[in-house]
Amino acid sequence: MLSAVVILAGLALALTTLLIAAARLVPSGDDGAVEAVERVLPRIQCAQCGYPGCRAYAAALVHDGAEINRCPPGGAHTIAKLAELLGRDELALDASRGSASLQRVARIDEAECIGCNLCARACPVDAIVGIPQAMHAVIASHCTGCELCLAPCPVDCIRMVARRG
């Protein structure tokens, strides 16, 4: 009876010590600052900022001092939030990233579309509608002009056209 109590208590104590030691010694890979910055970004992973995705851009913002004006889908709203969060001055959207792509939208040539659905899967903002085996169309108001849908298209029927209105 006594040995049972002693062994169980000893086991619990040893395992708890192990856990506490592990939690102390192994630094957490989580980066709270990057996490907070990523939450402000749109997280649509369009890569228009030049980084592979929103997480990478957030890490560059925090650690490498990247400019806060590289996110076209987020626009002025995101820039204002980033400026507040990171304590920097508000900037106009970087034209080399943003305004060029914001003025264009993708357009699918419906005569050539074979309905393979690959572009809809590539679209980060779900701006392409259509089911497999039927032609697809782009919702212009959702499209951010990121051009991610161009590469997957097997028949090259997607072009970038000027945004109207």
Next chain:
Amino acid sequence: MSELLLIVLAAALVNNFVLVQFLGLCPFMGASRRIEGAVGMGLATGLVLTTASGLSFLVDRFLLQPYGLQYLRILSFILVIGVAVQLTDILIRRFSPLLHRLLGIYIPLIASNCAVLGVALLNSAASRSFVAALFYGAGAAAGFALALALLAGLRERLAHTDVPIAFRGAAIAFVTAGILSLAFLGFAGFARL
């Protein structure tokens, strides 16, 4: 070596923990809505299953058996499994934050997966060696991940089909799991443990 291979195959297919022994059914039904989540859950459970079966063996052989305390197995194994889950969580967070964000919500769930406790108890009941216990745990993990991925794939397909209204949702998922379980009975008798 061939004996260890047999143990892995027997645990993964013939005595598949989910589909033949009906252990760990909650994550099997709960985390099989989508393939990505199912694979993540399978991987995380696999890590914990293997480490926990090794740790439980050590506790059983060197702490419980010398003092004749086998009746404390369930209690101490649960303790060990909880710690193994937490350790896995810490290690994944350290070495792969991306994987941690993918698996984050699943990792604590593993602690209540009865397949993990089942493996540890079956190992000590069959008094396997340390290496055999590890391989049995790895086999069980592979079987669990396989079953989860299979059901998730089927359920993804089912989501696009015209299922009768009365069967939609959980009902058709349970029917599918039952048929999958019947299919796995085809392995019965291939290996004996």
